[in-house]
Amino acid sequence: MLSISRCTERLYYSDAFLYQTSSTVTKVGSDYVELAATVAYPEGGGQEADVGTLELVSGESIRFIHARKMYGKRATIPGFPDIQLDGVIEHVVHPDDVPLLAGLKTGDEVQISIDVLRRAQLSLSHTASHLLYLGVAQVRPDAIDWTLGCHIRPDGARFDFGVEQRFSLDEVRAVEQIANEFVARGNAVLTYAHPEHIDARYWECEAHTMPCGGTHIGNTAPIGRIAVRRKSMGAGKERLSCQFEQAAFDIAPFHTGHAGPQPGHSGGGTS
Ligand SMILES: [Zn+2]
Known part of the structure; x- marks a missing residue:
């Protein structure tokens, strides 16, 4: 069974009004980026995902159009029948910006911002x-x-x-x-x-x-x-x-x- 030990820190829990943060890239996928910490709420509980941008050290900007929670662990907590704990959050990149992922690697620092409105x-x-x-x-x-x-x-x-x-x-x-x-x-x-x-x-x-x-x-x-x-x-x-x-x-x-x-x-x- 697939097991992922990484877990994205979800800063929107500790501060629902935090709209940007700097973080470290933990994985670059074919069309998504995973970070150590994020301010982006992933689709879940019926609520649509946040969208936003990742600013690279190079000055380039990568737009993300979706955020999704992956590899959560099923748990039994009374009152929460379908809950998935921990897991990683993948920021799905705008198709036009996917080529920019070639310039990004694990360990890089990025600044992530969400669409505040x-x-x-x-x-x-x-x-x-x-x-x-x-x-x-x-x-x-x-x-x-x-x-x-x-x-x-x-x-x-x-x-x-x-x-x-x-x-x-x-x-x-x-x-x-x-x-x-x-x-x-x-x-x-x-x-x-x-x-x-x-x-x-x-x-x-x-x-x-x-x-x-x-x-x-x-x-x-x-x-x-x-x-x-x-x-x-x-x-x-x-x-x-x-x-x-x-x-x-x-x-x-x-x-x-x-x-x-x-x-x-x-x-x-x-x-
Ligand atoms: Zn609610």
């Missing part, structure tokens, strides 16, 4: 998706047991549920209202690790806790108004999606440090 949007979208889910948990607890999956994009998020009974218009409205009440209260969003492993992580808001290893913003207020829509995906499958009417994303925390978006910060955006 995309990360801010993904973190906001991901946080909003939890509020949608909390709404469903109150309005249709039967659906929670049949969650088929989720997809978190920069401009919105969706959940699929395997339920025979469709969501009524009133139920969709009730879910939307509950989600927006969380936003209006502007409470803190916390993330922290399970004592057994840094990869087993929790999301928490107003004493609601869920297992989640994604990236989030530090407060519900900057989400603005959430619009919830329902779509039938055929017999026995319902989709709820959320979008944001206010798109005044605040990326300042990435440049100023670790405070995270503050309540009201994005309220007066006119852009």
